[in-house]
Amino acid sequence: xxxxxxxxxxxxxxxxxxxxxxxxxxxxxxxxxxxxxxxxxxxxxxxxxxxxxxxxxx
Ligand SMILES: [Zn+2]
Numbered sequence: 001x002x003x004x005x006x007x008x009x010x011x012x013x014x015x016x017x018x019x020x021x022x023x024x025x026x027x028x029x030x031x032x033x034x035x036x037x038x039x040x041x042x043x044x045x046x047x048x049x050x051x052x053x054x055x056x057x058x
Contacts (some may be wrong), residue, residue, distance in 0.1 A: 006054035011045060013052040029055025 006012065006027035013030065014023055031053050036042040038046035047053055 006057045008057055010049075011047070011055075011057050012049075013054055024058055026052035026058040027056060031055060047051045 002015055003023055003025055003058070004013050004015060005017070005023035007014060007021065007023050009020035011027075012019055013027075017023060031041055031045075033039055033042045033047050033050055033053060036048050038048060041046075042048070045053065
């Protein structure tokens with residue numbers, strides 16, 4: 001099983017070791033942003049791109 005990581009900078013969930021910065025294995029909460037412009041969660045988290053994100057990244 002592949003352990004998913006999350007980017008410290010943009011919070012995107014990824015399998016890569018690096019995204020905008022280092023990615024970490026310690027993250028909590030998973031959200032899939034389908035419509036960033038209409039999503040309150042996306043606005044709160046500062047997300048403006050479609051994708052999978054972690055709510056909390058350590
Ligand atoms: Zn990133």
